[in-house]
Amino acid sequence: xxxxxxxxxxxxxxxxxxxxxxxxxxxxxxxxxxxxxxxxxxxxxxxxxxxxxxxxxxxxxxxxxxxxxxxxxxxxxxxxxxxxxxxxxxxxxxxxxxxxxxxxxxxxxxxxxxxxxxxxxxxxxxxxxxxxxxxxxxxxxxxxxxxxxxxxxxxxxxxxxxxxxxxxxxxxxxxxxxxxxxxxxxxxxxxxxxxxxxxxxxxxxxxxxxxxxxxxxxxxxxxxxxxxxxxxxxxxxxxxxxxxxxxxxxxxxxxxxxxxxxxxxxxxxxxxxxxxxxxxxxxxxxxx
Ligand SMILES: Nc1ncnc2c1ncn2[C@@H]1O[C@H](COP(=O)(O)OP(=O)(O)OP(=O)(O)O)[C@@H](O)[C@H]1O
Ligand SMILES: [Mg+2]
Numbered sequence: 001x002x003x004x005x006x007x008x009x010x011x012x013x014x015x016x017x018x019x020x021x022x023x024x025x026x027x028x029x030x031x032x033x034x035x036x037x038x039x040x041x042x043x044x045x046x047x048x049x050x051x052x053x054x055x056x057x058x059x060x061x062x063x064x065x066x067x068x069x070x071x072x073x074x075x076x077x078x079x080x081x082x083x084x085x086x087x088x089x090x091x092x093x094x095x096x097x098x099x100x101x102x103x104x105x106x107x108x109x110x111x112x113x114x115x116x117x118x119x120x121x122x123x124x125x126x127x128x129x130x131x132x133x134x135x136x137x138x139x140x141x142x143x144x145x146x147x148x149x150x151x152x153x154x155x156x157x158x159x160x161x162x163x164x165x166x167x168x169x170x171x172x173x174x175x176x177x178x179x180x181x182x183x184x185x186x187x188x189x190x191x192x193x194x195x196x197x198x199x200x201x202x203x204x205x206x207x208x209x210x211x212x213x214x215x216x217x218x219x220x221x222x223x224x225x226x227x228x229x230x231x232x233x234x235x236x237x238x239x240x241x242x243x244x245x246x247x248x249x250x251x252x253x254x255x256x257x258x259x260x261x262x263x264x265x266x267x268x269x270x271x272x273x274x275x276x277x278x279x280x281x282x283x284x285x286x287x288x
Pocket of ligand 2: 248
């Protein structure tokens, strides 16, 4: 039995669900908005979860594909909401060994500043970075980096943009909401899908925009990743508790690989279609 954390409203959840079903592998969605019946204990032997009226013993689950966690729906009161969240998330954390990926890894990715620090502390080349809501610090960083910096969210959810002189005029707005600033790595994007089982699939994304997702016609070609960078990918995954990841790298115009982030629940179907890499098969093999 495999569990997909998500729902059929999410393309990748449905894609993996359908692939498993066509291979006659039993699979269920865990859509956390419909709070399941769970019976969980620290010993674990008789733990179960009831999904679509089917009782599933946790010991019969071989893999959990984490794609889209909706959290717990706010119900009648704060206390009920907190209790449900704590019960469900204790369960989700306890199944970390079979989770691709775990709640803990997903939570770390929501704190991108911390993810960057862990990489930096362990000798991984990342862009010079600050997270700030101090306008003076922003201006100083801009000048120090020859006015070649980008800004993007600390947690995610908006495109990366180049900072321009005129942005300094509205720097007061920064006080209300911190952001992440980085030296701009001029070059191209490399996306790597790496698995702890050793498979590494790398592609270069040739986009017309700074953030490749803003260019619908971006081309993706296979990329030969140097051995040292492959090793760095696996090292980052270990550091961040990831069993697999969609890792973003910038390859600078001078040939340097600079790590941007490691995603715990990446989209991959478009990339797979463009490159022919067997990403779905590798994921499913590991879930089984
Ligand atoms: N320092 C940088 N220099 C140049 N380009 C960058 C830099 N940081 C980000 N980018 C571009 O913006 C893209 C998105 O940035 P990043 O991966 O950090 O966040 P994100 O994908 O928006 O995060 P999430 O997926 O959580 O929403 C990168 O893939 C890259 O194309
Ligand atoms: Mg990214």
